[in-house]
Amino acid sequence: MLNVYRAVVFAADLRESNQLYREDVDRYDPETNQLQISKVEVGTTIYHNVIVTVKQLLSIGVQEKRSYATTDFDPTDGVLTVVEVFVGKVNYLNVASTIQDVDQVGVP
Numbered sequence: 025m026l027n028v029y030r031a032v033v034f035a036a037d038l039r040e041s042n043q044l045y046r047e048d049v050d051r052y053d054p055e056t057n058q059l060q061i062s063k064v065e066v067g068t069t070i071y072h073n074v075i076v077t078v079k080q081l082l083s084i085g086v087q088e089k090r091s092y093a094t095t096d097f098d099p100t101d102g103v104l105t106v107v108e109v110f111v112g113k114v115n116y117l118n119v120a121s122t123i124q125d126v127d128q129v130g131v132p
Contacts, residue, residue, distance in 0.1 A: 048062050048063070049062065049108060049109075049110055049115075050062060050095055050106050050107075050108065050109040050110070051109065051110045051111075052078070052109050052110070052111045054111060056077075057077055057078050057124075058075055058076065058077055058078070058127065059075070059076050059077075059078050059104075059106070059109065059121075059123075060073075060074075060075050061073075061074040061075070061076065061095050061106070062095075063094060063095065064094070064095045064096060064097055064104075065094050065095070065096040065097070066096070066097045066099060067099070070094075071129055071130060072130040073128065073129075073130030074126070074128060074129050074130060075126075075127040075128040076104070076123040076124075076125065076126050076127060077123065077124040077125040077127060078121050078122075078123060078124065079121070079122040079123055079124035080121060080122045081119070081120075081121045082103065082120040082121055082122065083118075083119070083120045084116050084117075084118070084119050085117055085118025085119065085120070094107065095107055097123075102122050102123070103120055103121070103122060104120070104121050104122065104123055105118065105119070105120045106118075106119045106120075106121070
């Protein structure tokens with residue numbers, strides 16, 4: 025017989041695992057100070073699989089996504105705006121920061 029409690033716990037764990045390992049979500053590692061970005065717009069060019077070292081956190085926005093769901097970098101002011109980023113199991117929306125280094129760039 026199925027234990028309802030275990031089924032609910034399993035479903036919650038599965039949902040959490042799916043969110044943590046989605047390929048379209050950006051992730052920040054506080055131990056390395058690196059941000060892994062799945063897709064970022066720089067002007068009219070789109071890059072995938074970008075890793076940057078964060079220099080300074082400027083702001084964390086409201087708890088609703090912007091109308092477009094792409095992380096973007098503005099080279100004129102040096103601000104990287106991340107639509108959604110996971111830090112461990114916690115996600116943050118509309119995070120703005122500056123970057124210190126670009127450590128990896130995937131294909132444009």
